Amino acid sequence: MRARAAAGEADDVNDTRVRLRRELERARARTHALTTVPDSELTAQHSVLMSPLVWDLAHIANQEESWLVRRVAGRAAVRDGIDEMYDALRHPRATRTELALLDPAGARAYAAEVRDATWEVLDDCDFDTELTRDGFVFAMIAQHEQQHDETMLATHQLRSGEPILDAPAAPRTVASPAPDRVVVPAGPFTMGTSDDPWALDNERPAHRVHVEAFVIDAAPVTNARYLRFVDDGGYDRRELWTEDGWAHRVEASLDAPLFWSRGEDGRWVTRRFGRRIPVRPDEPVVHVCFHEAEAFARWDGGRLPTEAEWEKAARWDTDTGESRRFPWGDDDPGPAHANLGQRHLGPAEVGAYPGGVSPLGVHQLIGDVWEWTSSRFLPYPGFRAFPYREYSEVFFGDDHRVLRGGSFGTDPVACRGTFRNWDLPIRRQIFAGFRVARDAEGASDV
Numbered sequence: 001m002r003a004r005a006a007a008g009e010a011d012d013v014n015d016t017r018v019r020l021r022r023e024l025e026r027a028r029a030r031t032h033a034l035t036t037v038p039d040s041e042l043t044a045q046h047s048v049l050m051s052p053l054v055w056d057l058a059h060i061a062n063q064e065e066s067w068l069v070r071r072v073a074g075r076a077a078v079r080d081g082i083d084e085m086y087d088a089l090r091h092p093r094a095t096r097t098e099l100a101l102l103d104p105a106g107a108r109a110y111a112a113e114v115r116d117a118t119w120e121v122l123d124d125c126d127f128d129t130e131l132t133r134d135g136f137v138f139a140m141i142a143q144h145e146q147q148h149d150e151t152m153l154a155t156h157q158l159r160s161g162e163p164i165l166d167a168p169a170a171p172r173t174v175a176s177p178a179p180d181r182v183v184v185p186a187g188p189f190t191m192g193t194s195d196d197p198w199a200l201d202n203e204r205p206a207h208r209v210h211v212e213a214f215v216i217d218a219a220p221v222t223n224a225r226y227l228r229f230v231d232d233g234g235y236d237r238r239e240l241w242t243e244d245g246w247a248h249r250v251e252a253s254l255d256a257p258l259f260w261s262r263g264e265d266g267r268w269v270t271r272r273f274g275r276r277i278p279v280r281p282d283e284p285v286v287h288v289c290f291h292e293a294e295a296f297a298r299w300d301g302g303r304l305p306t307e308a309e310w311e312k313a314a315r316w317d318t319d320t321g322e323s324r325r326f327p328w329g330d331d332d333p334g335p336a337h338a339n340l341g342q343r344h345l346g347p348a349e350v351g352a353y354p355g356g357v358s359p360l361g362v363h364q365l366i367g368d369v370w371e372w373t374s375s376r377f378l379p380y381p382g383f384r385a386f387p388y389r390e391y392s393e394v395f396f397g398d399d400h401r402v403l404r405g406g407s408f409g410t411d412p413v414a415c416r417g418t419f420r421n422w423d424l425p426i427r428r429q430i431f432a433g434f435r436v437a438r439d440a441e442g443a444s445d446v
Contacts, residue, residue, distance in 0.1 A: 013126070013127060016127060016134065016135045017122055017123070017125075017135075019135070020122060020135045020138040020139065020142070021119075021122065023138075023139065023142040023413050024115075024118065024122075024138065024141070024142050024145075026142075026411075026413075027142050027145040027146050027149065027411070027413075028111075028115065028145070030145075030146070030149045030342065030411070031057065031060060031111075031145060031148075031149055031152075034053070034149055034152045034153065034156065034165075035053055035054075035057050035104075035108075035152070037053070037164050039103075039104045041053065041159070041161070041164070042054040042057070042104045043097075043101075043103070043104065045094075045096075045097045046155050046158045046159045046160070047155070047158040047429065048093070048094040049093060049094075049158070049427075049429050050093055050151070050154065050155040050158060050429070051093045051096045051151075051155070052096060052097055052101070053152055053155055054101055054102070054103070054104050054107050055086070055096045055099075055101055056148050056151060056152050056155075057104075057107045057108070057111060058082070058086055058101065058102045058106075058107040058110055058111070059086040059088065059148065060111065060144070060145045060148050061107070061110050061111035061114045061115075062082060062083065062086040062110075062114075063086075063141060063144055064114050064115070064118060064141050064144075064145070065077065065078050065079075065114045065117070066083070067137055067140070067141055067387075068117075068118050068121050068122075068137065068138065068141060069114060069117045069118065069121060071131070071137070072121055072125065072131065072132060072137060073117075073120075073121040073124070075117065075121075078110065078113050078114050078117060079110055079113075082102070085099050085100070085101065089390055089394070122138060125138075130386075131387055133197070134197035134198070135197070135198075136197060136198060137387065139197075139198040139413070140198075140200070140387075142413055143198070143200070143413055143414040146410075146411035146413055146414045147414055149342075149409075149411065150342075150407070150409040150410055150411070150414075150431075153165075153342060153409045153431075154409070154429050154430060154431065156273055157259075157272070157273055157429070158429060159273075159274065161274065162274055163273055163274035163275055164273075164274065165273050165274075165345060166345070167342065167343060167344050167345045168343070168344060169344060169346075170283075170339055170344035170345075170346050170347060170348035170349070170352070170408065171339075171344075171348045171349070171352040171353075172282075172348075172349050172352060173282055173349040173350065173351045173352055179218060179361075180217065180218055181215050181216065181217055181218060181438075182215065182216055182217075182218050182313070182360050182361050182362050183213065183214075183215050183360075183440050184211070184213065184214050184215070184216060184309070184312055184313050184316070184360060184440075185213050186210075186211065186212050186213040187210065187211070188208050188209060188210045188211070189208070189209060189211065189311075189312045189315070189316045189321075189323055190206050190207070190208055190209075190322070190323040191206070191207055191208075191209045191308055191311050191312075191323070191380075191418075192204055192205060192206045192207055192380050192418055193205075193206050193418045194206040196325070196416065196418065198413075199416070199418055199419075200391065200392070200419075201383065201384065201385055201386045201387075201391060201392050201393075202377075202379065202380070202383070202391075202392040202420050203380075203416075203418040203419060203420060204380065204382075204383065204384070205380060205381075205382045205383075206323075207380055207381050207382065209308045209312075211306075211308050211309055211312050212439070212440075213439075213440040213441075214305070214309050214437050214438065214439055214440050215302075215437065215438040215439070215440045216305055216309065216310075216313050216362060216435060216436075216437045216438075217435035217436050217437070218361060218362055218363055219284070219350035219351065219362075219363045219364055219435065220284035220285070220347075220350065220364060220368065220369055220371065220433045220434065220435045221284065221285050221293075221296065221433060221434055221435055221436065222281060222282055222283060222284060222285060222350055223279050223280060223281050223282070223283055223284075223285050224281035224282065225285075225300075226257070226285040226288075226296060227268065227279070227281070229295075229296045229299050229300070230255075230256055232299070234295060234296065234299050235249065235254060235255045235256070235295075237299070240295040240296075240298045240299050241291065241294075241295045241298075242291070242294065244291070244425070245290075245291030245292075245294060245295060245425075248289075248291050248425075248426050249291065249292075249295075252426070254289075254291075254292065256268070257270075257285055257286070257287045257288045257292070257428070258287035258288070258428040258429065259271045259272070259287055260279060263276075263278075267279075272345060272346055273345050280349070282349040282350055282351075283346065283347045283348070283349055283350075284347045284350060284364070284368050284369045284433045285369075285433050285434075286346075286347055286369050286407075286431055286432065286433050287428050287429070287430075287431070287432070288372075288428060288432065288433060288434070289425060289426050289427055289428045289432075290304075290372045290401045290425035290426070290427075291425055291426065292428075293372045293432075293433075293434035294372075294374070296434075296436070297434070297436045297437075300436050301438070302436040302437055302438040303374065303436070303437055303438065304372055304373055304374040304434060304436070304437065305373055305374065305435070305436075305437035306373055306374050306375050306437075307373045307374075307375035307402045307404065307420070308375075309373075309437055310365075310371065310373050310404045310405075311323075311404065311417065311418070313358060313360065313362050313365065314326075314327050314358060314362070314365040314366070314404070314405070314417045315327070315358075315417040315418075316358075316359070316360075317359050318359045318360060319359065323417075324417065325416055325417055325418075326356075326366060326416065326417050327356055327357065327358035327359075327362065327365050327366060327417065328355060328356050328357070328358075332412060333356075333366060333367070333412040333415065334355075336353070336355035336356070337353060337355050337356040337366065337367075338353055338356045338364070338366040338367030338368070338406075339352070339353065339364075339367040339368045339408045340366070340367040340406060340408065340410055340411065340412050340415060341410070341411050341412055342408065342409050342411075343408075344408055345408070346408060347368040347369055347407075347408055347433070348364075348367075348368055348408075350363060350364060351363060351364075352364075353367070365404075365405050365417075366405050366406055366415060366417070367405070367406050367407065367408060367410070367415070368405075368407060368408055368433070369405070369407050369408075369431055369432060369433030369434075370403040370404070370405060370406065370407050370410075370421055370430060370431055370432040370433070371403060371404050371405045371432070371433060371434050371435060372401060372403055372432060372433075372434040373401065373402045373403065373404060374401070375401065375402045376397070376398050376399075376400065376401060376402070377395055377396055377397070377400040377401065377402050377420070377422035378396055378397075379392075379393070379396055395422060399424060400422040400423060400424060400425075401422065401423065401424075401425050402420055402421070402422050403421040403422065403423060403430075403432055404419070404420070404421070406419065406421075407430075407431035407432070408431065409431050410431075
C-alpha cells in the first residue's frame, strides 16, 4: 500500500511538472509574439501610461529569476545589479526610458538564460514547501508573465504606427442573451477561495457573504447602448457624474470612449491595433474608465454592481447553492466558454458564447472585457499577504476600484471566477467595460 501511495504521489508530481511546463511555455510564446517587432518599437515610449516593451520583457525574466532561480533553488543571480532597475514599485512607467535598460538583444538573451535555469529548477523541485506546494510559485510566475503580456498588448493598442499584430475576428452573435436582465435572489454565497491551489493572495480566504437581491444585465453594456448615452448628452450632464468623475471628465476632455472618433461620414469609428474600424453596435463597449461607467449606469437608472454581486452572479450555482470556479462550472476555460487568451484582438458580440453562460442566464462574465465594479480594492477577512506584500497589500485602500472577469487579452491561467484585478478609476487604456446592476425589491430570499 505504501509503495502504491508513493507511486501515486510521484504521478501527481509529474503531472504538475507537465502542466507547469506547458503554462510557462505558453506564456513565453505569447511574450515572444508581442516582442517580435522592430527594436525601435521595443525601446520607444508609446505612452506615458506604459513602459517601453523592452522593460516588460526584462522585468518578466527578472521576476522569474528572483522567485524560481534564487528563491526556490537558492542559486546565484543570473545577472547582478539589475533588480532595482526592474522593480516596478521603484520606477514609474513614465520614467523607465531614462534607465540604463538592457537593449532588445540583451533582454532576450537574459530571458532565455533565466528560462534555461528555470527548467532545471522545475525538474528538481519536490513541491514540498509552502511556496512550491502544488506548483504555486511556478504558476504565479506564469500568471505574472501573462499579466504583463496583457499590459504589452495594451501598449500595442496605444501605438501610433502601422499595424503589427493580427488575429482572427472575434465571433459574431450566435445566441442572443435573453432576458436583458437577470434577477439574483437574496442570500449568502461563498466568495473567494481557500482551495484553488493557484489562486493569488487577494482571492483568499473563502468566506460567506450575504448579498441582497439585485438585478444585473445579462450581458456587458454594448456600443449601441453606450452610443445612446453619448447622443443623449451624457458627457455634458453634470448630474450624472460624481464630483471626482466630473472633475476628471472636464480635465481630460472626455466625450466618448478612448480611441473613438467620427469618420468622414459622421459615423463613429474606433482604432484597434492600428486599424480604423466601424464601432460595432453589438460588441461590449471597451476602453471606458470607472467614472464613465458610473455615469452611464446612473443615466440608465442603475448603478455598477459591487464586487460581491458580480461574483455571486458569476459563481453561484442555483441548484447546489455552492460556488463554482467559473460560470459554466469547474472546468478550465476553453474556446467555447469565453473570449480569452488573445485569440482575437477585440471583444466578441454579446451572446457569442452560450457555452459560458451562468446558471442564472448571465452571459460573458468571463473574457471579452474587464468589468468595473463599484468596490474599492480591499483585503478579505483573514487575508494574509503571500508570498510578498507588493503583489496586493500595498495597493489596498480607497484609490483603486476592482475589475472582474478578464478580457480578450487575459490568459486563462490568470483568470477565474475569484480573480481580482484593480486599477485607478481614471484608467482607460485597459480593456475595460462594465454592466449595470439595480436593486431588486421583494425578490425571494434563498
